Amino acid sequence: MSAEPAASGAMGPPQARRAEGKHGKAEERPCELDRLPISAQTRTELVRLCQWYQSSIDWDDPPAPSPWPQGEWQLFRRQADTAFAALCQELGDGWQVEMTHTVWTG
Structure with a gap:
């Protein structure tokens, strides 16, 4: 998952992009949840999911x-999708948020 301020460069579990790096390109690096303007409830849920x-x-x-059975994967995916929607809503239109999971098995 990555989130970035739409107007000022880039901000992701979660990966984050920050403004431009040495060569004028956005760099991706981990984002500290405490730096995101989100509620304590959403922050706590993201930590729990991680x-x-x-x-x-x-x-x-x-x-x-x-080791997870299919039912646990399904429950996790539903809860992760719910947390993702909350994150997007709280960050608002000024942020670009991407879900970049590659391992959803089960």
Whole structure:
């Protein structure tokens, strides 16, 4: 997920883009949630989802299939989509927010 101020360069779990780097190009780097103008409730939910996601990985064998059953993936996706919508709404039109997940298995 990435969020960026639309007018001033770029701001993402979540990746963020910041204004221009050394060569005049936007750079992507992690964003501290405390720096985003969002409610404590949304911030707490994003942290909870990030922590929950960590349990989807078999840390003894990370390339192995996820230990989560399909139902847990479905629940996680629904809650992640809800949090994403809240983030977009709270940041408003002055921000460009992208969901860039690549691993939604189950």
